[in-house]
Structures are given as C-alpha cells and as structure tokens.
Amino acid sequence: MALSNGLEVQKEILHAEIKSFFDSAPPLKNSDDISGKLEGFVKKNSTPSESGGARRVVCVTSGGTTVPLEQRCVRYIDNFSSGHRGAASTEYFLKAGYAVIFLYRRGTCQPYCRSLPADPLLECFEYTDDSNINVCQSHSEAVRNAITRSHAAVAGGLLLKLPFTTIFEYLQMLQMIAFSIRSLGPHAILYLAAAVSDFYVPWKSMAEHKIQSGSGPLDMRLVQVPKMLLVLRKDWAPMAFCISFKLETDSKILLEKADMALKKYKVHMIVANELSTRKEEVVVVRRNEKISVRRNQSLGVDDVEKPLIDLIVGRHSAYLENPDL
Amino acid sequence: MALSNGLEVQKEILHAEIKSFFDSAPPLKNSDDISGKLEGFVKKNSTPSESGGARRVVCVTSGGTTVPLEQRCVRYIDNFSSGHRGAASTEYFLKAGYAVIFLYRRGTCQPYCRSLPADPLLECFEYTDDSNINVCQSHSEAVRNAITRSHAAVAGGLLLKLPFTTIFEYLQMLQMIAFSIRSLGPHAILYLAAAVSDFYVPWKSMAEHKIQSGSGPLDMRLVQVPKMLLVLRKDWAPMAFCISFKLETDSKILLEKADMALKKYKVHMIVANELSTRKEEVVVVRRNEKISVRRNQSLGVDDVEKPLIDLIVGRHSAYLENPDL
Numbered sequence: 114m115a116l117s118n119g120l121e122v123q124k125e126i127l128h129a130e131i132k133s134f135f136d137s138a139p140p141l142k143n144s145d146d147i148s149g150k151l152e153g154f155v156k157k158n159s160t161p162s163e164s165g166g167a168r169r170v171v172c173v174t175s176g177g178t179t180v181p182l183e184q185r186c187v188r189y190i191d192n193f194s195s196g197h198r199g200a201a202s203t204e205y206f207l208k209a210g211y212a213v214i215f216l217y218r219r220g221t222c223q224p225y226c227r228s229l230p231a232d233p234l235l236e237c238f239e240y241t242d243d244s245n246i247n248v249c250q251s252h253s254e255a256v257r258n259a260i261t262r263s264h265a266a267v268a269g270g271l272l273l274k275l276p277f278t279t280i281f282e283y284l285q286m287l288q289m290i291a292f293s294i295r296s297l298g299p300h301a302i303l304y305l306a307a308a309v310s311d312f313y314v315p316w317k318s319m320a321e322h323k324i325q326s327g328s329g330p331l332d333m334r335l336v337q338v339p340k341m342l343l344v345l346r347k348d349w350a351p352m353a354f355c356i357s358f359k360l361e362t363d364s365k366i367l368l369e370k371a372d373m374a375l376k377k378y379k380v381h382m383i384v385a386n387e388l389s390t391r392k393e394e395v396v397v398v399r400r401n402e403k404i405s406v407r408r409n410q411s412l413g414v415d416d417v418e419k420p421l422i423d424l425i426v427g428r429h430s431a432y433l434e435n436p437d438l
Numbered sequence: 439m440a441l442s443n444g445l446e447v448q449k450e451i452l453h454a455e456i457k458s459f460f461d462s463a464p465p466l467k468n469s470d471d472i473s474g475k476l477e478g479f480v481k482k483n484s485t486p487s488e489s490g491g492a493r494r495v496v497c498v499t500s501g502g503t504t505v506p507l508e509q510r511c512v513r514y515i516d517n518f519s520s521g522h523r524g525a526a527s528t529e530y531f532l533k534a535g536y537a538v539i540f541l542y543r544r545g546t547c548q549p550y551c552r553s554l555p556a557d558p559l560l561e562c563f564e565y566t567d568d569s570n571i572n573v574c575q576s577h578s579e580a581v582r583n584a585i586t587r588s589h590a591a592v593a594g595g596l597l598l599k600l601p602f603t604t605i606f607e608y609l610q611m612l613q614m615i616a617f618s619i620r621s622l623g624p625h626a627i628l629y630l631a632a633a634v635s636d637f638y639v640p641w642k643s644m645a646e647h648k649i650q651s652g653s654g655p656l657d658m659r660l661v662q663v664p665k666m667l668l669v670l671r672k673d674w675a676p677m678a679f680c681i682s683f684k685l686e687t688d689s690k691i692l693l694e695k696a697d698m699a700l701k702k703y704k705v706h707m708i709v710a711n712e713l714s715t716r717k718e719e720v721v722v723v724r725r726n727e728k729i730s731v732r733r734n735q736s737l738g739v740d741d742v743e744k745p746l747i748d749l750i751v752g753r754h755s756a757y758l759e760n761p762d763l
Contacts, residue, residue, distance in 0.1 A: 179516070185687040185713055187633070191504070191516045220545060223560065233559045235548065240586050246573055261565050308512070311649075312656045322688045323713075324636075331637045331660040362510040363647045388510055388648075 130339035135288075137316045138281035147275060147286060151214070151293040154273045158212040159297055169300050169429065171211045172290050174307035175199020176218025178280040182314055182333070187323045189279075190335075194308035196221025198391070198418065202304060203272070204262075205422035212271045214290055216283070216307070219276045225262040228255045280310045284341060291349035299436045301353040302429055303345070306384075308360065313338050342378040354432050355380040356425065362388045371398040382428065384421065395421060399428075455664035460613075462641045463606035472600060472611060476539070476618040479598045483537040484622055494625050494754070496536045497615050499632035500524020501543025503605040507639055507658070512648045514604075515660075517633035521546025523716070523743065524631045528597070529587075530747035531629075537596045539615055541608070541632070544601045550587040553580045605635045609666060616674035624761045626678040627754055628670070631709075633685065638663050667703040679757050680705040681750065684723075687713045696723040707753065709746065720746060724753075 141147065158168045176199065177192030196217055203213050203224040215224065229252070230236040237252040248256050266272035275290075277283045294301040312335035324331065346355050357380045361367040364387045371385035375398055383398040395417055397404045406424060408417040466472065483493045501524065502517030521542055528538050528549040540549065554577070555561040562577040573581050591597035600615075602608045619626040637660035649656065671680050682705045686692040689712045696710035700723055708723040720742055722729040731749060733742040 182515070183687070187518050187685070187687065187713065188635075189516055189518065190507070191514055193512050193514065219556070223557065226559065229559070231544070232548065234551070234554070234562075234581070234584060235588055237559075238581075238585050239589065240582065244582075246571065246581070246585075248571055256559070256563075256571070257565065257569075259559060260563050260571075263560050264564065310513075323686055330662065333658045333660070335656040335658070337655065360512070361648055362508070362512065388512065 127339060127344065131341060131344060134315075134339050135285065138285060139316060141282060141285050144285070144289070147289060148293075150273060150275070151289060154212070154214065154270065155293050155296065157270050159300075167297070167300050169211045169302070170214065170294055170297055171206050171302040171304050172214040172216060172287075172294065173199050173203050173206065173304045174216045174283075174287065174309075175203075176221035177308040178218070178283045178310050179278055180280050180310045180313045180335070181319065183320045183323055184316070185322060190310065190312075192308035192310055194218070194221065196223075197227060199306045200224045200227055201416055201418035202306060202422055205418055206304075206426075207266055207271060209422060209426045211302075211426075213266075213273070214294075215272060215274045216286055216290065217274065217276055218307070219278050223259075223263065223274075224266070224272065226259045229259055233259075280313055280338060281316070283307065283309065284338075287341075287345070288349060291345055291353070294353060295350050298352040299354060299433050301350065302425070303350065303353050303355045304425075305342075305355075305357045310338055312336065340378070342374075342380065346379050352436065354382075354429050356382045356384060359383050359385045360388060360391070361385075364390075368396065368398065368403070371396070375400065381432065382425070392417060397421070397424060452664060452669065456666060456669060459640075459664050460610065463610060464641060466607060466610050469610070469614070472614060473618075475598060475600070476614060479537070479539065479595065480618050480621065482595050484625075492622070492625055494536045494627070495539070495619055495622055496531050496627040496629050497539040497541060497612075497619065498524050498528050498531065498629045499541045499608075499612065499634075500528075501546035502633040503543070503608045503635045504603055505605055505635045505638045505660070506644065508645045508648055509641070510647060515635065515637075517635055519543070519546065519633035521548075522552060525549045525552055526741055526743035527629060527631060527747055530743055531751075532591055532596060534747060534751045536627075536751075538591075538598070539619075540597060540599045541611055541615065542599065542601055543632070544603050548584075548588065548599075549591070549597065551584045554584055558584075605638055605663060606641070608632065608634065609663075612666075612670070613674060616670055616678070619678060620675050623677040624679060624758050626675065627750070628675065628678050628680045629750075630667075630680075630682045635663055637661065665703070667699075667705065671704050677761065679707075679754050681707045681709060684708050684710045685713060685716070686710075689715075693721065693723065693728070696721070700725065706757065707750070717742060722746070722749060 158170050161167050176196040177194040180190040182188045182190065199217060200222040203215050206213050237249055237256050239247050239249060241247050275286060277286055314335055342357060357374065357378065359371045359374055361370060367385050367387055371383045375383050385396040385398055394405060394407045397406055404424065406417060406421045483495050486492050501521040502519040505515040507513045507515065524542060525547040528540050531538050562574055562581050564572050564574060566572050600611060602611055639660055667682060682699065682703065684696045684699055686695060692710050692712055696708040700708050710721040710723055719730060719732045722731055729749065731742060731746045
C-alpha cells in the first residue's frame, strides 16, 4: 500500500513536470499542417489492403535534438547524431512493407541517401560543354537510387517526413504522432533512435538576449528533461510496440543501463549501442533475451540495421499474435 | 611606466592562455594536407598577373564553431549560423577579383548555393520515364549557377574551401591561414564572419565519457576562449586588413560593443549586426566613421552583402595606398 502510494506520488510528479514542460515550450509554428499530414497518412495506411491485413506503421525518430541556451537563439547544446541509423532503418522498414513516419533532425541523413558524398550537388554533378547536366560516373547509381526510391516512397504515401530542430519541437511532434497512431493499436511501432537531450533550460528561465562574455567563466545550470518514455508507453500510445535506444561511450555500463531502462520505462525492447562500435554491433535487450546483432560483410550484410530490422519485424509479428507476451 | 608594465603583464597572460589553449587542443588530423593546399593557393595567387599587380586574397570565415562537452563527443555547444553571410560575401569578393580562402563550418551554406532548397538532391531533380535525370524547371537556373560557378572558381584556383567543426579546429586553421597570408602583406584581408564560441571546456578538464543523467540538475562551468583577435592582428598577420563581426540580439548595446571591440582588438573594421535585422542592415564601424549599409531591393540590391563588399573593397584599396591610415 505504502509502495503503491509512493509510485502514485512519483507518477503525479512526473505528470506535473511533463505538463510544465509542454506549457512552457514555445508552440509549434506549423502544428495544423503536421496534424493534417499525420491524419491523412494514418488514414491511408490503416485501410486494409487487398490481401486483407492492415498495413503496419512505424515512427522512426532520427538525429539529435537541440537545447537553446537563449530565447533569441545564438547558442544551443546539440547532441551528436548523423541520422545514419534512422535513415538506414527507414529503408529496411519500407522494404519489409511498413509505412514510415520519419521524424528527423533538419539537415541529417535521409533515407536512400547514405552512400552519397557530403555535398551531393557540388560533388556528383557537372555540366557538359553543350550545357547538359551530367552525373559523375562514380556516383551515378547512388544518385539514381537516392532520387527514385525516395520519391517513390513519398509519392506512394508510404513515407512521411517531418523535420525538427529543438527538444521542444521534437517532444511536441512525438506526442502528436503517438496520439495519431493510437488507432492502429499493436500494428504501430515506435522506433526511437533519435539522440534526445537529457538536460535543458526551461524556456521561462532562459536568457532573452545573447549571453555576454565579459570577464570570468560561465556557469550554467541545466535541468533534466522529464522522462516522457514511460508516459508515451503507458498513456500516449499504449498498444504500440515500443523500441528505445541506449547509447553509451563506456561499454562497461551499457548493458546494465539498458536493463534499468527496460524495467523503468516498460518498453518492449531496448537497442543498446556503444559510440565507437555502433556501426558494427548492437545488442537487443528484452525482458527475457539479449541478442547481439552484428554487421557481417562476408555474408553480404553491409550494415547492422538490416539484421536489426529483420529481428524487430519478427518480434513485432509475434507481438501482433499475442500483445500480452 | 606603471601603465605600460600593466599592459605588458596583460599581454603575457593572454599569450600564456593562448599557448595553453593550443597545447591542450586535440591536434588537427590533416594539418599537412591543409598546409600544402594553403601554400599552393597563396603561391599561385601571389604571382603578379599580366596586368602587373598581385592578386588580392581574402580569408572568409563562415558558420559557427562547436564546443565539445565530452571527449568522446556526444554533446556539444553550438553557435547558430547558417553560413549565408560568409557564402554571399565569398561570391562578391570573387566577383571583385579576389582569391578566397573559405574557412567554413561543415554542412553550412556554400558559395553560389544560397538560392537552393534545403535538400537540393531530393527537391531539384527527378528521373524521366526513359531514365534520364532532369532538373525541375523552377530550380534549373539555381542549380546551373551553383554547379558551374562553384566548379569554375575552384578549378580556376580562386577558391579554396577548408571545413571545420570544433573551436579547436577553427582556431588552429585560422592561425595556419594567417601565417600563410603574411607574405601577401596588405594585399590580404581577414574577413571574420564565423560565429566563434566565447566559452569552452578545456580538453583536459572535459569528461571522457558521456555525462550521465542521474538525478538532479547538471551544473557546467565553461571558461572563456582566449581572445585571439588582438594576437591575430598584431602577431599572426600584422599587415593584413582585418575585419571582425559583432553580432548582438539587443540593439541597444550593439554599437557600443562594436566600438569597444574596435579599440580593444585594433582591427581595421567591425561589421556590427543585430540578429533579427542582420539580412537587412549592418553598420560598418571604423575609427573615424560609422556607415549604415542596407539591402535595397527597389534599387536591385538583393542582399546586404553586395554593398558591404563594395564598401570593403574601396576601403581596402585606400589601405593599400596607405597602410598607415
């Protein structure tokens, strides 16, 4: 009884923190546009296909969120993430027949664009003497794949791209997406690969103007971003198959932290990865299993995302059979 | 006497701080490659042209520097800057006959690419049914200009692009550039438009691993980046025409801060700009003049950088006539 009361109090505190975060966040500028797009996308993809079953839908989050340090933002804290994992995963989910809501940080890697150079326009193209545009031979396949596959997925209504920059935008948009995929029940996956800030400066306590560099050091106090994962899991989209990521730079604490997160947030799966080896190996952590997933070039497996998404699709199928397992 | 001793002591402290900054900074990975490129570029452009005079050379810095918060970097502080000003200025300097060393933040706006959409590859191109690549009509001129002009400037040896990310990379590269353009004397300009971090975490006091988000807030202490502008001006490239930028969000303190910076760092010109109006107006602040420079679309002046570079080229010509003025 005492324990359950303690949990209730904790839950109330968390809900109050989350409310305060959203109340104080600068409102999304284009929330009507986003709502409309989400509604259309979910509606289209929840209509049973000719083969009978409803299409599965996954929300892939990708890239890092920023934390502004000033209201008129000159400086901000950023989280390192190229968006490579999210882009690759999106490709494999699409290939497996899922419709994908790709919630990505502006400027990060896009699906089907992973093998392009840093500045495709200036590095892949040239004009011939007779003024025709030409794709350099070495990049021609990459450019063709990027453009045709990306356009086909978007035009076919299977890929909805939504960009964010700040932690405030990200969490508001994630909440909108979670609410909109609720109706899909267990057919939806939340695949939370974005690098989300743990600490932030509440909008109202933020300096209005640029912080001055007078004399002496700068002391900053950041507060924790309320942990929304539990609420996302339990309240926002309680039937969705929920996968969260854990990134550490210290391999010694990685699996322990993943286990803790699994228990604390009640997600269905944690993908644990270490910064220096994240492109080679991840560990899928579930209640009763830990599976190492590796890239294996000798077997023609070019990236770790392919076997990872294969595994997830299998576990999601099992979950659809029996969501209580 | 006491005053001059006081200044000497301050100067010694600054030199010690700068030495400590560079000693503790992670060394550039490709410094030999950068040195080689700079040497070739300066050599080529310091050979007198057929018309007699040596070519003028400008180093344009562009975009924001990052400050890593962890050695194995997951989080960092960033400075907002699209790189639009630096890219536009580079175009006008090239048009005025200057050779340009473009020291830019990876991923920011490139010269001749300002009018392109955010993701040119996916937004400007399509494949026709017979598998030929096609530039969408609405972007065809922008794409053609971006590719042909950019390639021509680089191929002609008039544009050298050098990318940076961290404050450590930026300041080491800026020093290398300043040393390499010394030989050009007053023919060189330093046009420092990059948004450079004022505060940083010294490499050696930085957390090795990802900062843990346990319980409670995160307190951070950042120390000031040593003000290298005075040393750049006086020691690194003492004859170069030196232009620094001052950005504020509060217009009330902008000109006062610009005046202070002019006196403190002994640069030849400060370009003062306010965040919200920076695309419309800047104020050129010199010892004996303050000139407001404005964009004026009705006169066919599409951006503020065109009149700004016109003004600078004129002042640089006067400086070449008489560097003591």
